[in-house]
Amino acid sequence: MSDQYQAFSKSPIGKFVIKNLGLPAPLELDRFESATPVLKGAVLVGAAPNSIFSGEIAQVLSNIHANSYAGNNAELQQAAAKVGLTVNAFNEGDKESKFKAVVFDASGIQNSEQLHELYSFFHPIARQIQNSGRVIVVGLTPESAPTIQQAIAQRALEGFVKAVGKEFKKGIAADLILVDADAATNLESSLRFLISPRSAYVSGQVIHVSKANVLDIDWAKPLAGKTALVTGASRGIGEAIAHVLSRDGAHVICLDVPQQQADLDRVAHEIGGSTLAIDITAADAGEQIKVAAASKGGLDIIVHNAGVTRDKTLANMKPELWDMVININLSAAERINDYLLNHSGLNENGRIVCVSSISGIAGNLGQTNYAASKAGVIGLVKFTAPVLKDGITINAVAPGFIETQMTAAIPFAIREAGRRMNSMSQGGLPVDVAETIALFASSASTGLNGNVVRVCGQSLLGA
């Protein structure tokens, strides 16, 4: 659905009105385009003394051929030289240079006094980040810090990043990657994602990286040879997920209810995928999914995207509306996972990706059923992650306001508020959710398990 305000804001009269009334001016965000570099523009790298992830950060920047700059930091220069990354000199007084991304390794910050390192690095360049740019801070997971003082300082990074996300405007996203002390080699997929236009609408988020096997993958086709199933794939976010997973190399089985057969066929045809027209609440849905994937080498990825809203205040809600929403959005995913995990229905290094919602984080008027179901999805991820075996992972995305038929049905005033009340001053696109799902689905994301990442442009709701 089109954002008429954004279109208006780009017209000469719109620019005039918006400037004079102090209204939010949504900027067109950069999004992924095939056959373009991961990062279009220069990156400035920094590190606090004694940081432990600079070597891996330099390795990733080298892998993506980033045009990299750094100030006078001997440790960082050494880490870069070791992996063959050419780092151009950046002089702090240089106010002319502009950066598309700024990456700071804060893992060496040992205590709260040393948080000044953040100020020293970011203050001088705060105005030198380009439109739709990135601020990425890499920290040490507080739980894996050797001292309480360091854990406290590392926990503080989250507040810094979230405030930067709200402050820098111009479509700049700010995110934090927290890496376990022994998991440096697992951070590549997260850093590649956050530094690229794939993460256009992901801001104020924390991605937690833990130790896992590192698999060799083709970054241009990270899902080559994989079979993925996407529920609710005939339209909206599910359709975008099917396209993105197919673009990344997967064979996609598109699942939706039989009433959606025509659209389901269309989507599957567009991506050379196959279809499965069933209701996910059917008792044998898990079995049918396993059977559908069997001829494609078994299932590697399942995306639980299908979902419904049936909004009513609790006082006015009929019991069948409560049950329906909980059943489709939560219980069906639980049953399908149980079946697949207990009947060898998911291949080794399999991926389960769920779709929650910021309504499940913040709650929402008229959505007691929906919010409970989507908070339950977060529980599903949190409590399933630790018990998974064979390299299987489970993670969730929690979309905010995304331009789909679901949000088009919201009354105008509420819709307009939902669309603007975020750091990007606009709604996200289905592809933004899909790209984040592709991060979790990637064979490279072995170290991502139990994460919930919001795709909400840093919505004020539940923040």
Ligand SMILES: NC(=O)c1ccc[n+]([C@@H]2O[C@H](COP(=O)([O-])OP(=O)(O)OC[C@H]3O[C@@H](n4cnc5c(N)ncnc54)[C@H](O)[C@@H]3O)[C@@H](O)[C@H]2O)c1
């Ligand atoms: N649009 C948003 O802003 C937004 C925000 C937060 C979360 N979400 C979540 O994202 C997901 C996709 O949302 P959307 O906006 O694309 O919705 P949508 O209504 O456009 O699409 C949902 C799809 O799920 C299918 N579906 C519903 N019940 C099913 C069932 N029992 N079995 C099989 N398929 C079924 C529908 O037929 C439809 O094709 C949902 O889980 C939704 O809750 C959306």
